[in-house]
Amino acid sequence: MKGVIVAAGYGTRFLPVTKTIPKEMLPLIDRPAIDFIMDEFAAAGIHEVLIISSRRKKSLEDYFDREVELESVFKKEGATDKLARIEPSDMKVFFTRQKEMRGTGDALLCARPFCSDEPFIVAYPDDLHFGEVPLARQLVSVYEKTGCSVMSTLHDPPNLERYGVLALADDGLHVTDIVEKPAPGTEPSREASIGRFLLTPEIFEHLEDGWQKHLTGPKPESEYFHVYALKKLMDAGKVVYHPIEGERLDTGAPAGYLRALLRYAARDPELAAEIRSAAAELE
Structure with missing residues (x-):
């Protein structure tokens, strides 16, 4: 099983910071959002990950590389705790x-040479998961x-009309x-799709087919989404769903990012106390 992270978007909801800093590198306190996806993959036994980025996101590649200068400084200082915090992951990380x-x-088609004939898990870094059993697992x-x-879902979330909602077989x-x-009132179920999928390699044939149809369609310059290929697998009875166990945090917009930041910080007793103090001052 391999992992694929789609991290090529502009992140326009967070401008101007995302003019130079990838949205996936925005931190929850001291760790960038993408780090949590990597931990989830590792806990599920995934050791090879492809990150689909774009030309403005070189810092993603730097983050998963060694930082030789800092390593040298920390070794001279004997700062083993700091060395441990910047040690690169054991994961094999590839970029395209x-x-x-x-x-x-189009983004998922970039993953075809990497995934080959293996199933793979796709993560969109806007969706972070915390729970006893990692969502990828x-x-x-x-x-x-x-x-x-397999499509992951939230069961009956607030504002269901803002999601892609699944229609289910008998x-x-x-x-x-x-x-x-x-x-x-028109929702086909109460299951809302979120940004984590396990896909079988046959989806690539449908992605290619859909891409060719897109190019000859009325708006070839528009974006091409993977829903066409997913629906082809649905028609063949080859897609199931899984309501997630655990907590999902949506960092895709500033309000959700703030909530995720606070939820994560509240896990630390010292930071939780700071949150309560700041909240009291705002009242």
Whole structure:
């Protein structure tokens, strides 16, 4: 099993900081958001990860490399605790660049040489997960039982109409369709798709087919999304869903990022006390 992180987007909701700093590098206190995805993958037994980035995101590559100058300074100081904090991950991390912002379907096609004929887990770094069982491990367990691609969901979240909502087969397991942002009262279920998927390699054939149709369609210059290929797998009865166990934090917009930052900080008793003190001052 391999991991793929889609990290090529502009991050326009966080401008101007994302003019020079990738959104995936925005920190939760002292760790960039992408670090949490890497930990999740590692805990699920994934040792090879492809990060799909773009030309403005060289700092992502630097982050997963050694920092020789700091290592030298900390060794001279005998600062073993600091050395441990900058030690590179044991994960094998690969990078490829999406040359143009042409949508998630195009981005996933960049992963085909890396994934080859293996199933893989796709993570969008806006979605962070905290729980006893890593979300990637939950998806792997479902795949091992079904052999199908797996979509992770939130069950009956607030503002369901803001999500892609799944239509389910009579067996209550397979997915037959996804409806983007349905009007209230028209939702096909209460299961909302989020940014974590386990995909089987046959999706690449559908991505290629959809890409060719997109290029000959009425708006070839527009973005191409992976939903076309997912729906082809749904039509073949090869997609199931899994309501996540644990807590999902959405860092995709400033309000969600702030909430995630506070939720993560509250795990530290000292920082939790600071949060309570600051909140009291704001009242």
